[in-house]
Ligand SMILES: Nc1ncnc2c1ncn2[C@@H]1O[C@H](COP(=O)(O)OP(=O)(O)O)[C@@H](O)[C@H]1O
């Protein structure tokens with residue numbers, strides 16, 4: 272991706288950033304981020320709280336000036352042509368970026384008018400969107416009386432009053448129940464289907480896995496890994512082998528054999544008849560299982576699972592991905 | 603269950619249609635965007651009508667208190683004092699109301715909706731200009747309420763209706779200009795409460811060290827010098843002039859010059875802070 276011509280105006284990339292840095296009073300909140308996001312895809316920004324996700328998005332949406340580095344958004348220079356960038360992107364912030372005192376309808380009319388629709392067109396457009404987002408019945412209610420999921424939907428609806436070429440979604444599902452989360456995921460999928468590129472941040476590993484074509488894992492302002500979810504998993508090892516024995520007495524023997532064959536440490540599970548081991552080369556799994564059979568250690572059950580993104584994060588950073596903590600940093 | 607899946611697919615199809623159907627409208631102009639923001643601010647009055655009470659409670663209280671408690675002592679009789687006081691109370695009311703501009707702006711920013719506005723392809727000062735337009739409308743309402751109260755209590759403007767209207771218009775122009783100081787404060791400070799505190803601390807001396815309540819002729823000369831150059835005094839004198847039919851054009855010019863200077867200094871600072879906020 273780095274070999275793409277930097278000066279070509281036409282680009283297959285929606286976002287092309289190099290060396291983005293943002294410093295808040297000597298703290299490097301974003302510390303040299305490079306990005307190459309292909310058009311028409313969902314790009315996931317995965318990282319724990321305070322990693323620098325929001326700050327990066329705010330820079331890409333022209334809200335913050337980078338201290339170092341440069342970026343092109345849909346072919347427009349972020350610093351020199353902020354107006355051109357703004358007319359093609361849209362932002363749904365981490366915290367409500369709508370007016371909670373107004374009704375859902377009024378919020379959408381507000382945005383539609385600001386985007387240049389006439390009063391009448393704005394009303395029609397607002398009504399269309401409310402209905403497509405399943406918010407018809409709440410149209411006249413103040414947004415502050417909405418549930419979390421409804422708020423998120425009206426917020427996204429406001430971002431696509433005019434369908435943007437690039438949409439930033441900052442933690443669109445944090446704090447939502449599974450049903451609401453699924454609704455947001457469906458919306459993102461439809462959006463991408465219509466040609467919009469989506470850059471979304473998340474603290475949920477599953478979400479990145481489900482939605483994103485490519486994922487950047489970000490920690491302490493740096494991208495520590497990048498690729499498809501499959502590539503990320505492969506970089507950690509192909510997976511984990513779980514084995515359950517018929518005879519629990521033979522577990523230590525099995526542990527020795529497996530560890531020899533697989534070349535990795537074998538863990539004894541809480542279940543007294545089960546073991547698990549990280550697998551770096553899948554071919555060795557069948558050999559190892561064969562060895563067990565030869566040694567007359569009978570296996571009732573085994574599975575070879577892909578590592579979860581949790582394990583990816585653990586391997587990359589040496590610590591687990593911190594799930595949402597109660598202390599949210601603002602901005 | 604099947605029905606659920608069906609309706610889900612229907613919903614997605616509908617969303618796809620809505621996303622693809624639209625034509626991109628032409629960019630909104632500066633005036634249209636500002637007025638749209640003004641409309642938004644006025645909608646808030648619909649949901650929180652109490653904010654109009656805030657605007658009127660203090661002036662009503664001040665008018666009654668000063669007229670009946672101090673009026674006799676200050677001017678010989680309450681009705682005589684009211685003729686002097688009422689234009690000043692109008693000025694004070696509106697000047698204090700400008701603080702809410704900063705408070706509202708600060709609240710908006712802390713809620714994150716300004717991130718959306720700032721990332722939209724609109725004339726960038728329009729959210730602020732729109733809010734100020736709506737505020738000016740609110741100041742107008744506050745002025746009318748105070749004026750009606752004054753008329754009931756016995757205020758008799760010699761300048762007639764046109765004098766009253768011109769006086770109020772002058773106040774609104776000054777208030778619009780003054781608001782830019784509070785937008786600066788609103789952008790610098792962290793919380794709406796601190797905006798309120800700082801702004802009030804600034805405004806109290808400015809409104810009391812003026813000729814709103816008493817004729818500066820009775821003050822020591824050093825204080826009088828301060829009071830005479832206070833823009834609030836200049837404005838109050840001009841408004842009295844309009845309402846009592848003794849207007850001196852020089853005073854009006856001074857108010858307009860002061861307003862222009864306020865805008866020239868504080869509007870660019872506001873815009874700078876607004877663009878570079880965090
Ligand atoms: N306006 C700001 N002023 C100072 N520090 C900030 C500001 N915004 C964010 N930070 C700091 O920058 C780091 C990255 O924050 P952020 O981008 O919000 O992370 P994330 O969105 O990944 O949770 C954090 O340490 C945060 O405290």
Ligand SMILES: [Mg+2]
Nearest residue numbers: 324325326365
């Ligand atoms: Mg964040």
